[in-house]
Structures are given as structure tokens and as C-alpha cells.
Amino acid sequence: MVHCFCYDRAGKKYNFLWDVESGSLHIVDYPAFLCAKNRYSDLTPDEEKDFSELTDQVKAEIAQELDGGEEAGVLNAKPLIDFFVKSTKVVKALCLHICHDCNLNCEYCFAGGGNYNTEKDYMSEETGRRAVDFLIQNSGKRKNLEIDFFGGEPLLNMKTVKEVVRYAREIEEKYDKKFAFTMTTNCLLLNDENIAWLNENMENVVLSIDGRKCTHNAVRHTRSGKDSYDIILKNAQKFRAVRGDKKYYVRATFTAKNLDFCDDILSLNDAGFDQISAEPVVLSEDSPMALREEHLDAICKEYEKFTEKYLERRKEGGKHWFNFFHFMIDLEHGPCPDKRLTGCGAGTEYMAVSPLGELYPCHRFVGGDEKYRIGSVYTGIENPSVRDDFAKLSVLSKPHCKECFAKYNCGGGCTANAIQYAGKPDAQYKMGCELTKKRLECSLAIAAIEKTENK
Numbered sequence: 295m296v297h298c299f300c301y302d303r304a305g306k307k308y309n310f311l312w313d314v315e316s317g318s319l320h321i322v323d324y325p326a327f328l329c330a331k332n333r334y335s336d337l338t339p340d341e342e343k344d345f346s347e348l349t350d351q352v353k354a355e356i357a358q359e360l361d362g363g364e365e366a367g368v369l370n371a372k373p374l375i376d377f378f379v380k381s382t383k384v385v386k387a388l389c390l391h392i393c394h395d396c397n398l399n400c401e402y403c404f405a406g407g408g409n410y411n412t413e414k415d416y417m418s419e420e421t422g423r424r425a426v427d428f429l430i431q432n433s434g435k436r437k438n439l440e441i442d443f444f445g446g447e448p449l450l451n452m453k454t455v456k457e458v459v460r461y462a463r464e465i466e467e468k469y470d471k472k473f474a475f476t477m478t479t480n481c482l483l484l485n486d487e488n489i490a491w492l493n494e495n496m497e498n499v500v501l502s503i504d505g506r507k508c509t510h511n512a513v514r515h516t517r518s519g520k521d522s523y524d525i526i527l528k529n530a531q532k533f534r535a536v537r538g539d540k541k542y543y544v545r546a547t548f549t550a551k552n553l554d555f556c557d558d559i560l561s562l563n564d565a566g567f568d569q570i571s572a573e574p575v576v577l578s579e580d581s582p583m584a585l586r587e588e589h590l591d592a593i594c595k596e597y598e599k600f601t602e603k604y605l606e607r608r609k610e611g612g613k614h615w616f617n618f619f620h621f622m623i624d625l626e627h628g629p630c631p632d633k634r635l636t637g638c639g640a641g642t643e644y645m646a647v648s649p650l651g652e653l654y655p656c657h658r659f660v661g662g663d664e665k666y667r668i669g670s671v672y673t674g675i676e677n678p679s680v681r682d683d684f685a686k687l688s689v690l691s692k693p694h695c696k697e698c699f700a701k702y703n704c705g706g707g708c709t710a711n712a713i714q715y716a717g718k719p720d721a722q723y724k725m726g727c728e729l730t731k732k733r734l735e736c737s738l739a740i741a742a743i744e745k746t747e748n749k
């Protein structure tokens with residue numbers, strides 16, 4: 295499969311051929327682009343006209359080039375495999391819901407304001423230790439294991455966080471394991487003591503801020519209804535200042551209220567952050583903040599606008615250089631085959647643990663339909679059919695993914711979104727697909743432009 299697409303930059307048009315199976319990206323001139331697109335997909339009416347104006351000799355020469363690319367395996371390469379079921383033998387990461395409580399009250403919170411629409415719950419130290427035991431017992435020969443501290447707001451239950459880290463460190467050598475810890479925090483309780491401890495003990499820290507002050511304060515309020523931006527930004531900047539080269543990133547969420555999210559991302563960069571992500575909000579379609587198909591054009595244009603700014607800032611370097619997570623693509627190596635085919639691994643190698651120790655495929659399933667409960671850290675896997683069903687989900691098992699040019703970069707999309715928006719785990723969440731494809735085109739263009747122009 296070859297995806298042919300263009301990218302316009304300051305009056306200059308780039309024509310790309312993306313060979314999906316081999317992962318080869320070709321920049322070609324316009325006649326070659328027309329001939330390739332005519333061969334591998336459909337021309338637009340304007341392109342038909344331009345194609346018809348090419349001479350037979352030009353078409354023949356380009357056809358020869360395309361044949362050569364196919365013979366070399368860098369154009370229209372054949373799929374290496376056509377069937378895949380993920381292993382269910384190894385769990386490598388757990389997301390611990392350290393507490394179902396939060397000191398913020400964000401209007402778009404998928405977790406019902408932090409408590410997942412249930413009673414406020416805090417994970418006990420005992421449940422935390424049992425989660426570590428469960429992970430070790432179910433990790434087979436895998437050495438490197440990951441634990442994510444999640445909420446609600448995990449800083450509200452530092453007692454259990456600290457005990458989990460202490461316990462895991464105490465026993466990791468005995469079982470020949472190595473733990474890496476991540477925390478996602480809203481930053482409100484990031485005082486000097488917490489900053490020092492997280493900096494020392496967390497492999498990665500995710501700081502949630504939504505960008506500009508007006509954007510953030512419009513949706514992220516304290517429990518008493520006050521604005522939270524000033525305190526959160528100050529705390530996050532303090533953390534950034536001590537973090538040095540260790541991993542962290544700031545994570546913004548954009549909604550229908552800030553379709554101009556490019557300015558939010560740039561404002562985070564202006565505030566001193568160089569590792570940034572911005573995620574589309576996940577909400578039921580009747581919410582005024584939900585992203586709907588009618589917003590798609592505006593969002594795609596915003597990604598294009600942001601691509602320009604991103605290229606400019608990275609080229610300029612210095613304090614404005616930054617990474618945007620959705621635009622990071624490794625054309626030389628890319629993700630491992632497993633990840634290319636199945637994405638995040640929810641329900642098989644990755645599970646979420648509720649404050650009471652219940653196991654679910656990922657954080658989005660906690661507090662939801664009990665049919666997705668897999669078991670518990672106390673009793674082990676009790677409903678293996680959930681795990682087995684998730685193991686069968688891959689880009690090769692879903693008809694809509696099989697023919698998608700983004701399949702190996704997407705891994706088949708988010709299963710929780712597929713259920714929420716389209717009713718079943720293997721259904722298509724079309725809006726998410728369009729955004730994934732747009733971001734992939736932008737990231738391929740960025741990779742090619744940075745490689746060719748910024749040498």
C-alpha cells in the first residue's frame with residue numbers, strides 16, 4: 295500500500311509517497327507524484343487534468359522508476375504477516391489508581407471529577423504491594439516492568455505511592471526485575487517535598503496543564519470553583535527547573551472550546567517546557583466541549599498551522615526547541631512489530647488496578663461496565679475471556695485498519711474509544727482515525743523537511 299499526499303509550505307509544495315509496509319518515505323516531483331497516485335490510488339479531477347498533460351515519454355520513464363522501487367521493496371511492498379494474536383502470557387505494566395479522589399474539578403473529566411462516579415476510594419498500602427506481587431508473578435521472564443501512578447490525583451495518596459516504590463525496590467533484585475515508575479499529576483500538590491521525591495523516584499512524570507491561562511481556567515477549577523492555572527503553572531515550572539534531562543512531559547487536553555489549540559501548545563513552550571503533548575478530549579457527543587465531525591476541518595487546519603510553528607521553533611533552536619509527542623516519528627526504526635500491530639497493549643500486557651485491587655484492561659474501563667473486569671490483584675485473572683478478546687484485536691483483525699495507511703503507527707486505535715463512540719471493541723471511531731491520519735501526515739512531512747532542509 296502506498297499513500298500519496300502533499301504538504302504545502304511557504305509556497306513550496308512537497309509531494310510524498312509513504313510506503314506503508316516497508317515504512318519508506320519518498321519525496322518526489324509533481325509528475326512522479328501524479329503517476330504514483332494514478333497507479334496506487336485515485337487522482338482528484340484537477341490531478342487527472344495535470345496527469346493527462348504529461349507526455350507519454352515522461353509517464354514511461356516514471357513508470358520505470360516506480361517499477362524499480364517496487365522491485366527494491368520500497369514501494370507497494372507486500373505485508374510480512376497477515377495474522378496476529380498478542381501473547382497473553384506477559385503483563386509488563388500496571389496503571390495503579392492510587393486514589394479515586396481529586397482536588398480539581400475539571401469540566402471534561404472522564405473520571406467523574408476523579409472518583410469514577412463511585413465513592414471516594416484510596417488504594418491501601420497492602421493493595422499496592424499486592425499489585426507489585428501480581429505484576430511480578432505475571433511477567434514471565436520479562437525483566438523491565440512499569441508502574442504508572444494514576445488517579446484522580448495520586449499526590450493525594452503519597453503514603454501508598456511511597457510504599458509501592460519502597461516495596462518494589464526491595465524485592466526487584468530477588469526476582470530479577472527492574473521497575474520504572476511514572477506519575478500523572480495535576481500539579482496542585484507539587485510542593486518542594488513532593489518535587490524532590492518525584493524527581494528522585496519517578497522515571498517519568500506527566501504534568502497536566504491545558505496551555506494558555508484562559509483555556510486552562512475555563513475548564514479546570516479547584517473544588518471550591520477557583521481558577522487553578524497560576525498555582526499549577528508555578529508548581530510545574532518548579533518541577534521542570536529541577537528535572538534537568540530526566541523524563542517528563544506536560545500534557546494538555548483540547549476541547550471544542552479551544553480549537554485554536556496551537557496557541558495553547560506554544561504557550562506551554564513559552565512557559566519553559568520542551569516536552570509537550572496535547573490530546574483531543576474524550577467526551578460523550580452531547581457535551582458542548584466534545585469534538586465532533588463538524589470540527590474536523592478546523593482541527594486539521596490547526597495541526598497544519600502548528601506544524602509550521604513547530605518547524606520554525608525547532609529550526610531556531612535554543613530555548614524554543616521542543617518535542618511534540620504526536621509528531622515524534624522514527625523513520626529509521628519505529629516501534630517494535632508488536633506495538634505496530636496492537637498499539638497500547640491494554641488488557642493483555644497492560645492493565646489498570648482500581649483502588650480496591652480490581653483489574654481492568656486500562657484506566658478508561660475502571661468504574662465502567664463490569665463485564666470488562668479481568669480479575670483482582672488478590673485473586674488473579676478470573677475472567678480470561680476479556681484478556682483473550684483484547685489479544686485478538688490488531689490492525690490485521692479490523693477491516694477498517696487493514697486498508698489504512700496509518701495502521702502501523704496507530705496500532706488500531708483506542709479500544710475504549712471504539713466502545714464509547716461506536717459500541718464495540720473492534721468498531722471504528724472515525725473521528726479518532728481522521729485525527730490519527732492527519733497527525734501522521736504532519737509528522738512524516740516534519741521528519742522529511744527536517745532531514746532535507748535543516749541539514
Ligand code: SF4
Nearest residue numbers: 396398400403446480
Ligand atoms: S485533574 Fe484529572 S482526575 Fe482530577 S478532575 Fe481534572 S481530569 Fe479529573
Ligand code: SF4
Nearest residue numbers: 695698704706707727
Ligand atoms: S487510524 Fe483508524 S483505521 Fe487507521 S489503523 Fe488507526 S484505528 Fe485503524
